[in-house]
Amino acid sequence: xxxxxxxxxxxxxxxxxxxxxxxxxxxxxxxxxxxxxxxxxxxxxxxxxxxxxxxxxxxxxxxxxxxxxxxxxxxxxxxxxxxxxxxxxxxxxxxxxxxxxxxxxxxxxxxxxxxxxxxxxxxxxxxxxxxxxxxxxxxxxxxxxxxxxxxxxxxxxxxxxxxxxxxxxxxxxxxxxxxxxxxxxxxxxxxxxxxxxxxxxxxxxxxxxxxxxxxxxxxxxxxxxxxxxxxxxxxxxxxxxxxxxxxxxxxxxxxxxxxxxxxxxxxxxxxxxxxxxxxxxxxxxxxxxxxxxxxxxxxxxxxxxxxxxxxxxxxxxxxxxxxxxxxxxxxxxxxxxxxxxxxxxxxxxxxxxxxxxxxxxxxxxxxxxxxxxxxxxxxxxxx
Amino acid sequence: xxxxxxxxxxxxxxxxxxxxxxxxxxxxxxxxxxxxxxxxxxxxxxxxxxxxxxxxxxxxxxxxxxxxxxxxxxxxxxxxxxxxxxxxxxxxxxxxxxxxxxxxxxxxxxxxxxxxxxxxxxxxxxxxxxxxxxxxxxxxxxxxxxxxxxxxxxxxxxxxxxxxxxxxxxxxxxxxxxxxxxxxxxxxxxxxxxxxxxxxxxxxxxxxxxxxxxxxxxxxxxxxxxxxxxxxxxxxxxxxxxxxxxxxxxxxxxxxxxxxxxxxxxxxxxxxxxxxxxxxxxxxxxxxxxxxxxxxxxxxxxxxxxxxxxxxxxxxxxxxxxxxxxxxxxxxxxxxxxxxxxxxxxxxxxxxxxxxxxxxxxxxxxxxxxxxxxxxxxxxxxx
Numbered sequence: 001x002x003x004x005x006x007x008x009x010x011x012x013x014x015x016x017x018x019x020x021x022x023x024x025x026x027x028x029x030x031x032x033x034x035x036x037x038x039x040x041x042x043x044x045x046x047x048x049x050x051x052x053x054x055x056x057x058x059x060x061x062x063x064x065x066x067x068x069x070x071x072x073x074x075x076x077x078x079x080x081x082x083x084x085x086x087x088x089x090x091x092x093x094x095x096x097x098x099x100x101x102x103x104x105x106x107x108x109x110x111x112x113x114x115x116x117x118x119x120x121x122x123x124x125x126x127x128x129x130x131x132x133x134x135x136x137x138x139x140x141x142x143x144x145x146x147x148x149x150x151x152x153x154x155x156x157x158x159x160x161x162x163x164x165x166x167x168x169x170x171x172x173x174x175x176x177x178x179x180x181x182x183x184x185x186x187x188x189x190x191x192x193x194x195x196x197x198x199x200x201x202x203x204x205x206x207x208x209x210x211x212x213x214x215x216x217x218x219x220x221x222x223x224x225x226x227x228x229x230x231x232x233x234x235x236x237x238x239x240x241x242x243x244x245x246x247x248x249x250x251x252x253x254x255x256x257x258x259x260x261x262x263x264x265x266x267x268x269x270x271x272x273x274x275x276x277x278x279x280x281x282x283x284x285x286x287x288x289x290x291x292x293x294x295x296x297x298x299x300x301x302x303x304x305x306x307x308x309x310x311x312x313x314x315x316x317x318x319x320x321x322x323x324x325x326x327x328x329x330x331x332x333x334x335x336x337x338x339x340x341x342x343x344x345x346x347x348x349x350x351x352x353x354x355x356x357x358x359x360x361x362x363x364x365x366x367x368x369x370x371x372x373x374x375x376x377x378x379x380x381x382x383x
Numbered sequence: 384x385x386x387x388x389x390x391x392x393x394x395x396x397x398x399x400x401x402x403x404x405x406x407x408x409x410x411x412x413x414x415x416x417x418x419x420x421x422x423x424x425x426x427x428x429x430x431x432x433x434x435x436x437x438x439x440x441x442x443x444x445x446x447x448x449x450x451x452x453x454x455x456x457x458x459x460x461x462x463x464x465x466x467x468x469x470x471x472x473x474x475x476x477x478x479x480x481x482x483x484x485x486x487x488x489x490x491x492x493x494x495x496x497x498x499x500x501x502x503x504x505x506x507x508x509x510x511x512x513x514x515x516x517x518x519x520x521x522x523x524x525x526x527x528x529x530x531x532x533x534x535x536x537x538x539x540x541x542x543x544x545x546x547x548x549x550x551x552x553x554x555x556x557x558x559x560x561x562x563x564x565x566x567x568x569x570x571x572x573x574x575x576x577x578x579x580x581x582x583x584x585x586x587x588x589x590x591x592x593x594x595x596x597x598x599x600x601x602x603x604x605x606x607x608x609x610x611x612x613x614x615x616x617x618x619x620x621x622x623x624x625x626x627x628x629x630x631x632x633x634x635x636x637x638x639x640x641x642x643x644x645x646x647x648x649x650x651x652x653x654x655x656x657x658x659x660x661x662x663x664x665x666x667x668x669x670x671x672x673x674x675x676x677x678x679x680x681x682x683x684x685x686x687x688x689x690x691x692x693x694x695x696x697x698x699x700x701x702x703x704x705x706x707x708x709x710x711x712x713x714x715x716x717x718x719x720x721x722x723x724x725x726x727x728x729x730x731x732x733x734x735x736x737x738x739x740x741x742x743x744x745x746x747x748x749x750x751x752x753x754x755x756x757x758x759x760x761x762x763x764x765x766x
Contacts, residue, residue, distance in 0.1 A: 001483045021515065044622075053507070054436050058514035060465035063624040063640075063757040067631070073643055075622035076758070077471040080461040082443035088460040092475060099482030100384045124436070131441035132404060239427075239458035241446040248450070257446075260456055374446040375459070 001098040005224060005231040006381070008037020008217035009343040014181040014331030016114040017211040022049075022056055023068045025213040026110035030069040033106070033215035042217075043102035044075035048089030048109040049335035050082055054124040055116040065108065075102075082128035083284060085109065086338025087239075087368025087377030090216065094237045094379075097218045109339030110213035121209055125334065128371040130245035142206060142285065144246060144372055146198035149287035152253055153200065156302040160200050163286040164191040165308035166321070167204045167328055170283060173315065174325025176355040179340075181210045181331030205286040210331035214339035216346070232346045235271075235363070236380035238264035244374045257376035258295035258367065265365070265378040266297075273297040276380075277361045278320040278348055280341035282369040283327045292367060293319075296378075320358045323348060338368030342379060349383040384481040388607060388614040389764070391420020391600035392726040397564040397714030399497045400594040405432075405439055406451045408596040409493035413452040416489070416598035425600075426485035427458035431472030431492040432718035433465055437507040438499040448491065458485075465511035466667060468492065469721025470622075470751025470760030473599065477620045477762075480601045492722030493596035504592055508717065511754040513628035525589060525668065527629060527755055529581035532670035535636055536583065539685040543583050546669040547574040548691035549704070550587045550711050553666060556698065557708025559738040562723075564593045564714030588669040593714035597722035599729070615729045618654075618746070619763035621647035627757045640759035641678035641750065648748070648761040649680075656680040659763075660744040661703040661731055663724035665752040666710045675750060679761075703741045706731060721751030725762060732766040 010032030012025050020028075026047065034040070045066045053059045062076030081088035086109030093107035113121050126135045129144055153159070168191060174180035186204065194204035224231050240260035246252050266272060273296065283289040290304035298319055299307050312318040324330055324344040327337055345364035347353050353361075361383075368377045393415030395408050403411075409430065417423070428449045436442045445459030458479075464471035469492030476490035496504050509518045512527055536542070551574060557563035569587065577587035607614050623643035629635050649655060656679065666672040673687035681702055682690050695701040707713055707727040710720055728747035730736050736744075744766075751760045 023515070050442055051436070053434065053510050056514060057510055057518060059433055059463060059510040060512075060627060060754050060757060062464055062471075063753060064513065064627045066624050067626045067757075072626060073623055073639070075474075076464075076624045077474070077622070078463040079475075080442060080463055081445055081459075088445075091458075091460070092462075092478075095475075095478045095482045095484055098484070099478050101478055101481070127436050127440055127442040129443075130447065131439060132406070135440060239460070240456055241449050241459045243450045243455060244443060244447045256456070370446065371443050374443060374450075 002100055003221035004094050004097045004218050004234045005221045006216050006234065006346050007219050007224060007231050008033040008039055009215065009346050010036055011179050011214040011340060011343050012212050013179045014210040014212035014333055022052060022058065022110055022112040023064060025112065025211060026065045026108055027069045029213035029215040030106060030108060033217050037217040039104055039217050042071050042074055042104050042106050044096055045071065045106045045108060046089045046092040047078050048085035048338060049078055049111055050080055050085045051111065051124050055121065056112055081375040082370035083334045084338060084368040084370030084375040084377050085335035090338060090342055090379060091237055091239055091377055093218050094234055097220055103219060103223060105218045107216045107218060107339060108213060109336035111333035111335040112211045113209045113333060114211055133245050142201055143198045145285040145287055146201045148252060149200050152287060155253060158305055161192060162305045162309065163205060163290065164188055166283060166286045166289045167191055169313050170322040170326040170328035173323055173356050174329030177324040177330060180325040180329055181208055182329045201285055207284045207327035207332035210333050212331060212333040212336050214336050214343045216339060216342055230350050232349045233382050234379060235382045236265035236268035238268060239377045242374050244371050246372060255291050255295040255373040257373050258292050261376040261378040262296035265380050269380040271363060271380065275363050276319065276365045278323050278358045278364045280345055280366040281321050282367050283322055284332055288369065289321065315356045315358050323353065323356050323358060338377060341366035341368060345381045349381055385483055386604035387477050387480045387601050387617045388604045389599050389617065389729050390602050390607060390614050391416040391422055392598065392729050393419055394562050394597040394723060394726050395595050396562045397593040397595035397716055405435060405441065405493055405495040406447060408495065408594060409448045409491055410452045412596035412598040413489060413491060416600050420600040422487055422600050425454050425457055425487050425489050427479055428454065428489045428491060429472045429475040430461050431468035431721060432461055432494055433463055433468045434494065434507050438504060439495055464758040465753035466717045467721060467751040467753030467758040467760050468718035473721060473725055473762060474620050474622055474760055476601050477617055480603055486603060486606060488601045490599045490601060490722060491596060492719035494716035494718040495594045496592045496716060497594050516628045523581065525584055526581045528668040528670055529584045531635060532583055535670060538636060541688055544575060545688045545692065546588060546673065547571055549666060549669045549672045550574055552696050553705040553709040553711035556706055556739050557712030560707040560713060563708040563712055564591055565712045584668055590667045590710035590715035593716050595714060595716040595719050597719050597726045599722060599725055613733050615732045616765050617762060618765045619648035619651035621651060622760045625757050627754050629755060638674050638678040638756040640756050641675050644759040644761040645679040648763050652763040654746060654763065658746050659702065659748045661706050661741045661747045663728055663749040664704050665750050666705055667715055671752065672704065698739050698741050706736065706739050706741060721760060724749035724751060728764045732764055
């Protein structure tokens with residue numbers, strides 16, 4: 001397999017884009033990435049998206065977006081792994097370049113969640129869980145996470161406040177990210193007083209629904225030519241799965257897909273959790289951050305929340321998380337999120353993260369989850 | 384890139400599967416393919432599907448189906464390119480094996496179209512076309528094809544009857560395929576008297592809505608070991624795109640994505656159209672067969688229909704088409720269809736096609752189209 005590097009990145013701001021369609025958002029991010037990477041000719045496009053059919057009545061996004069971006073004719077397809085679709089699209093693009101099939105590949109993630117009514121968006125997001133055994137009972141996706149958080153708090157004797165630092169860190173970081181949906185820090189008091197969504201998950205534990213698109217341009221590391229100056233290497237690309245439904249897991253409090261894909265990624269990159277300088281974690285809900293930290297080997301079982309309490313997750317801490325705002329505050333346009341994470345990791349490794357710059361960042365990890373970590377797609381980037 | 388072979392195939396019958404869910408259909412085909420290929424351990428699953436979200440309320444099919452088939456943990460994701468999703472999934476699986484990432488990969492195509500009301504299925508299928516510029520006017524997918532057929536007949540001075548042989552051949556072949564939806568031949572009189580769907584397309588020009596799943600198991604050609612006896616090589620895998628909307632094409636009567644992907648495939652396989660022993664064409668509507676034959680180089684412009692009139696498309700003809708019934712009579716569970724085509728091509732190259740066997744078949748081509756050939760995914764198989 002050929003080594004693969006990221007030579008260009010692009011993104012739109014995450015927000016409720018009432019005046020831009022899905023195709024416009026995706027095209028804006030693609031053109032930005034092509035400009036950033038000084039790339040004019042492209043061989044293929046893999047686009048991560050979860051709900052374009054349900055919410056905007058549009059499937060066949062690959063051909064549509066390729067054409068819209070002026071690339072009519074190239075190979076193009078959509079890749080879907082629920083909220084992990086962006087990570088899965090990176091994986092597909094990575095394989096195409098690693099195989100030697102193509103030399104310039106666009107990986108896009110794009111999602112428009114606000115084209116529909118809020119309740120229909122919520123119902124559609126639940127399609128990430130098991131339709132026949134979970135959704136049929138009317139449970140929403142946040143409610144599944146709330147059950148996990150409740151059980152976790154019971155098992156490890158925690159309070160909601162123990163999760164606060166994850167959200168506070170995310171919001172503090174987003175304040176310095178012009179592409180983030182929420183650009184204001186939050187206080188512990190705001191966290192504690194936040195309205196309930198699905199007990200014990202409050203709005204301050206939840207990532208917001210938003211629209212956006214993010215893009216990577218991938219090339220083989222050996223043929224970067226004029227693109228090498230700011231190129232960032234993909235040192236690992238790994239995917240693992242778990243059951244969709246929580247009841248089918250032997251241990252609902254352990255994210256085995258996260259563990260498996262992180263292990264594979266560490267092995268590929270030849271690193272350990274200690275080598276990771278920053279981790280773009282899938283903080284769709286704060287319980288997911290905590291459980292991901294444990295399964296990925298950054299904290300022992302039941303101790304994930306303590307990492308945050310000990311203040312180690314800020315950009316100056318031992319393991320900076322959600323360095324540009326994370327899903328919580330940058331926003332979570334589901335199928336685009338995995339690519340946003342990668343764009344942010346590349347920004348850090350280029351040393352272009354401004355006030356949120358992680359000093360001497362050399363190794364960055366991103367993890368994109370589909371469903372309640374039914375899919376886990378882990379990438380490790382190095383400069 | 385490593386050479387890739389098909390070592391196992393599986394399929395369910397295409398029909399209205401009222402008593403089987405999407406996950407059951409997919410799993411049935413996967414287990415059949417694993418048995419056929421004597422495969423017990425699998426590294427990854429790529430599943431082609433278009434409408435699981437819209438029609439069955441289920442996204443995240445990759446993880447779901449992997450788990451259901453007893454393969455929890457492996458890499459899995461869904462690939463979508465509208466009606467060409469099956470072909471796109473083969474492409475994704477091919478790249479994973481060609482890259483050297485995996486040694487045993489399952490490619491599945493699965494679709495359940497009859498879980499919903501007919502009118503909702505029709506509306507969902509229209510998501511293969513342009514939501515903002517075509518569907519918004521209320522046009523259905525068959526109506527788009529009807530406009531093409533009408534224009535084609537006008538330009539080349541043809542009658543509907545000139546298209547009859549494509550459907551008659553498909554139905555005759557399906558009669559010998561136990562997995563086909565329609566197993567009865569049709570006469571010219573039946574074709575001529577068929578009820579109108581969208582003038583000039585009749586039910587006898589249209590592939591039927593159905594449920595089904597089909598599966599390939601791919602391995603690197605160099606490490607087949609005990610699987611080599613009936614292995615069939617993938618000699619080419621190529622994807623190209625066109626605009627989704629018909630009005631945006633310079634020449635609506637020319638399928639440029641078909642031309643482009645077929646050309647790339649011929650080049651990869653080192654063959655010409657003359658070398659193709661059978662062609663599983665995307666005969667969603669008979670006009671698509673005719674235009675595909677021209678764009679793929681089997682007939683000159685405006686002469687595609689004559690191939691059928693000259694009786695050259697039967698299993699004993701010069702270019703056998705739809706040898707196991709095609710989309711028209713085997714049935715068209717959209718996201719599964721591209722994989723059915725490949726299963727049938729492999730069946731032919733193994734010499735296991737029974738009464739429909741193409742004598743001395745050595746080179747088989749399949750083409751999976753998304754939208755009105757907005758995506759064209761071409762594969763060439765050799766034994």
